[in-house]
Structures are given as structure tokens and as C-alpha cells.
Amino acid sequence: MNFADALRRLEPAAEITALGTVRGLDTTLIPARGYPLELIPPVPLPRELNPALLRTPGRLAGSARAAAAVLDRVRAEVVVGFGGYVAMSAYLAARRRGLPIVVHEANARPGIANRLAARMTTHVFTASPAVRLAHATAIGIPLRQAITGLDRAASRDAARRRFGLCPEGPVLLVTGGSQGAQAINDAVSGAASALRAAGVQVLHITGPRHAVEVPDGEPPYVVVPYVDEMRYAYAAADFVVCRSGAMTCAELAAVGLPAAYVPLPLRGGEQRLNAMSAVAAGGALLVDNAALDSAWIEATLIPLLTDPERLGAMAARASAAGASDADVVLAGHVLAAITERRAVAR
Structure with a gap:
């Protein structure tokens, strides 16, 4: 289309x-x-x-x-x-x-x-x-032109207000695709306390058939089942944890969002291959589905999310790997x- x-x-x-x-x-x-x-x-x-x-x-x-x-x-x-x-x-x-x-x-x-x-x-x-x-x-x-024409910096404040996020501080976007991914949901929600302690906000798209329970607190941990227009989620975020379907990889590269890709452990390793160009460019991390847990979030992801210079460098490299x-x-x-x-x- x-x-x-x-x-x-x-x-x-x-x-x-x-x-x-x-x-x-x-x-x-x-x-x-x-x-x-x-x-x-x-x-x-x-x-x-x-x-x-x-x-x-x-x-x-x-x-x-x-x-x-x-x-x-x-x-x-x-x-x-x-x-x-x-x-x-x-x-x-x-x-x-x-x-x-x-x-x-x-x-x-x-x-x-x-x-x-x-x-x-x-x-x-x-x-x-x-x-x-x-x-x-x-x-x-x-x-979509709405993705390729997205100016994340110019849209960030409005996008964050849309989801009830604070204008300042890093935002982690979590998504398992249109149907969600239980392994991703469990790993990130399990690290909610550690993310909050580090000052990281979370926009967690669980998928319509999944739910996670996260206590209220600050900074915000926002849970939604689905987002119709992903450009707003991309604009609000600084980093993404997600599957590595071909369209997801292409969209994140086009908008310059670094990611931790968690390939679906099926389909002959196809999703792992989809992520390799962004990983090779230095714009993404790759983590096996079996290795993704709250301990990985705390040990590997939180230090990255709280390092603005490293985040900025990864965003530039992610953008260089894309085509708009x-x-x-x-x-x-x-x-x-x-x-x-x-x-x-x-």
C-alpha cells in the first residue's frame, strides 16, 4: 500500500x-x-x-x-x-x-x-x-510518508504529552509488533522498578491480547494495548525494544531510532537477518529471545538509556542504515x- x-x-x-x-x-x-x-x-x-x-x-x-x-x-x-x-x-x-x-x-x-x-x-x-x-x-x-517525513525532535514534546510522558528524560518504547510478544512484555515489565530508579520512562505497547501489571509511580511507565499511528510512539521514544520484522527494522532506520532487536525464534532465523544491517552499522543491539530477561535490561540496557552521548551516536548510526x-x-x-x-x- x-x-x-x-x-x-x-x-x-x-x-x-x-x-x-x-x-x-x-x-x-x-x-x-x-x-x-x-x-x-x-x-x-x-x-x-x-x-x-x-x-x-x-x-x-x-x-x-x-x-x-x-x-x-x-x-x-x-x-x-x-x-x-x-x-x-x-x-x-x-x-x-x-x-x-x-x-x-x-x-x-x-x-x-x-x-x-x-x-x-x-x-x-x-x-x-x-x-x-x-x-x-x-x-x-x-x-508511509508519515514515517519517512517524521521529524522526531520537532514532534517529541507533543508526542510525549499524547501518551502522558514527561518532556524530559529518556523514554524506552517497548513493542512486540501488532500482536505483542510475551517474552518482551515479561522482561521489561519485570525490570520496571530498576527502570524507574534510573529515571527511565517507558511506553509499553503490549499487544491487544496481552497485559502487564506495573504499579503507578514516577517516572511514568505507560501501558497501552495498541497504537494506531506509530509515528507518535517513535517521536516520543529514544530507544526501542522490539522484534525484528522487516518493516519494523526499516521504519526504525528511517526515523533514526536505535533498538534492541529480539528476533522471533522461528521462521528459520529470518528476523535475525533482518536486523543485521542496523547492528553492523552500530545503530542496534541484538539479543536472543532466550537471553532477554529483567537482568539483561538492568545490566545492559539501563546503562545505555542513561548515557545521552551513546544514545545520540547510536541514533545517527541507525539513521545511516536506512532508506527513506x-x-x-x-x-x-x-x-x-x-x-x-x-x-x-x-
Whole structure:
């Protein structure tokens, strides 16, 4: 959707149709952003040999036919894919129709759909140079303008008032992503007394299904289940403890927020790889999920949070590891692919 917004800014007359499935948040998020949504059957790929795997080729063919019908109906001139269940069907349909394919891979470890599509096209873009895909050019991850245009220093006081935080003193932002993370919640809330004793404020986003109990006191330890507009949380904070999903890493680098990344201990270590560029640049720490506890917060994090010079240096290095124009860059390449196709068709 961030890419689609950029494409519409560059070419207001562009007709954009999103492909999605009933799985996940497609039916909620896409219409809310103002784009038409066409649904096709999802085809998840089983990870082990079982009857479902044997049925996958037939299901994929059916989904690709459904995608092709959408491409014909909207008279598509290009297909832009970001991987996942929908992308594989769309790539196959685009190839059969002779449409240009543009691929963007956000994760450090590409999925099957994008690995296959990278062999079908030379228009391949990634979040970082470390992502290995054929023909790939690293451009970063398309982000919302509200994030890339955020001036944290100018917005800090208003953002802190929004959450009931004091204008002075370090603020630690804690988040486990949209659903929260129990390990992160337990470790930081368990160190609440030590954080308060050190003068550290906390903005703790627990996730809607989690809760932590922290006694009232000063400095503030603010607990909320969810934040709709993360730019305010980023503006209020000096440091973040969080998972290292690709979008989270990209957003924190774009706004120059240092972090302690706690990779989700699943998915083949993908989240660890996502964080490595910021860690290598000196803008982030990496801590294993099993090693994160209140003792780590007290021994490692509090000395950092109470050292303004070290925090400032890490923020500068975090910012240097980011890219803020990937949405516009990708949109420009897509428009170029359309222009090239039209020229060939004449």
C-alpha cells in the first residue's frame, strides 16, 4: 500500500488494483487505504510431504487462472509482487499474459514465490544488498510518508504529552509488533522498578491480547494495548525494544531510532537477518529471545538509556542504515516498465 500511494503521487491517473485473499488482513487493510481489492484463492505451500502438498499444483493452477481473469478484467499493464500466497499466482498469470513483472523482497531470506519470480524478470528489488535474488537492486522498503517525513525532535514534546510522558528524560518504547510478544512484555515489565530508579520512562505497547501489571509511580511507565499511528510512539521514544520484522527494522532506520532487536525464534532465523544491517552499522543491539530477561535490561540496557552521548551516536548510526525513498524509487521503476512495454507494443 505504501508503494501504491507513491505510484499514485507520481501518476495520479494510474489505475491500481490490489490482489488479495480472505486469509490475513487483506480485506481490512486494503479497502481502508482506498484501493479496489480483488480476491483469489490462497495457495499456501505445505512444508512437508503430505496429501496437501500433492494437491498444491492443481490448486495453484486454479488460483493462477483466477488471477489471470482479474488481470484481463482490469486491463493490467504490469504486475508488482511482494511475495506470499497471492504473489505466486499473480506472477504465473502475468507471465502467461506477457505482462512485465516487478518483484520486491522485503525480508532478508526470500520466499519461494519471489525466488521463482526473480527468474522470470529483471525488475527485481530488495530491502538490502544482503538479500540474494537474481537481478536484484537494493532500494529499501516502501514506507508511509508519515514515517519517512517524521521529524522526531520537532514532534517529541507533543508526542510525549499524547501518551502522558514527561518532556524530559529518556523514554524506552517497548513493542512486540501488532500482536505483542510475551517474552518482551515479561522482561521489561519485570525490570520496571530498576527502570524507574534510573529515571527511565517507558511506553509499553503490549499487544491487544496481552497485559502487564506495573504499579503507578514516577517516572511514568505507560501501558497501552495498541497504537494506531506509530509515528507518535517513535517521536516520543529514544530507544526501542522490539522484534525484528522487516518493516519494523526499516521504519526504525528511517526515523533514526536505535533498538534492541529480539528476533522471533522461528521462521528459520529470518528476523535475525533482518536486523543485521542496523547492528553492523552500530545503530542496534541484538539479543536472543532466550537471553532477554529483567537482568539483561538492568545490566545492559539501563546503562545505555542513561548515557545521552551513546544514545545520540547510536541514533545517527541507525539513521545511516536506512532508506527513506524506496516507495518513490520502486514506483518510478514500475512506470518505466509500463513505458517500455507500450513502446514495444507500438
